[in-house]
Amino acid sequence: MSGTTQQLTSSGRFDAPSDLIAVPAEPTPKHRLQKGMTHKKLCQRIRLGHGMGHGSGYLPWLILRRNNPSPYSNQVATSMPPLRRGAYYYSRGEYHTALLLLWLGVRDLREQFPLWPIAHPHPLDGTPGTAPIQRPWSRGLLDIAREAGIDHGYEIGSGVPYVASLDLLATAPLPGGDRLAGFSSKPIVDPTQEVDWRTLERLELERRYTAAIDCSYFVSSSALIPKLMAGQLEVWLDASTLYCAPHLITWAGEFAHYLNASLDLPINEAVLHAARTLRLTTAEAWLLFQHCAWTQSIDIDPSQRILTSYPVRPGGRAMRDDLRRRFFGDTWP
Structure with a gap:
């Protein structure tokens, strides 16, 4: 190394010159976040309250982030004053449907609502301002899929059952008690448009789930309202x-x-x-x-x-x- 000398110390080691910088013999591997859902991540999301609550206390199961944009849909993350919280819509059609339902005066509107794979409390349980009613637990989607002969699905690369979600679940304050209606927003603009088989299976599971909890169900597109x-x-x-x-x-x-x-x-x-x-x-x-x-x-x-x-x-x-x-x-x- 030209212009540089090293001195041997009494311990038998060389002192490095002050103008040299130590470089590791091997580069340190860059830490990469593990992709996909794991049992640990699933439990963490549940502990944080994702997919639970009502009104302003509801936290969607899925939340829009910078790293999960859609190449097909115009996604919307915005404040919704009637809900007194921010909301996350994965398509413009979802957002327009949400605007319509809130204008109708629904009591609550929960987006990206999870259809849990195992039995769980009814979605109306714990609704604020209503008398407590003993409702049977909702069936898990795994059981519903098995009965329908449809593959429920698992998270990629793991044995964790996939947690499906319904685009919108609305609660209406009818005179006889609260009533639910579920909405699935798909980019279907033509009734003759061909829809892939897996999407049809997912829609059928949503239909069966909502029927089991006495909930109306509608498949809508961005053309639901002009x-x-x-x-x-x-x-x-x-x-x-x-x-x-x-x-x-x-x-x-x-x-x-x-x-x-x-x-x-x-x-x-x-x-x-x-x-x-x-x-x-x-x-x-x-x-x-x-x-x-x-x-x-x-x-x-x-x-x-x-x-x-x-x-x-x-x-x-x-x-x-x-x-x-x-x-x-x-x-x-």
């Missing part, structure tokens, strides 16, 4: 609970009264008139308009293009009741 309606509901979403302006909640009823008394006026004139009467700012008045539209205290049809230079076009309440009956068998106040 894009125009989905976009309108998204505009109203932030004002749905007025979490962003809680001081306006006490004005909502009176604001709706003024607008319902001015249905012959264009929307923009009616909103400004209510703002002047109630001494609200223009921004506050429009926020209240969106809130009242979401709650349907103003009967307005979200499937129609809303032009503020024209009067309100009614029809939202009738549509909401029709969809409630379609999905849950009845409507509610």
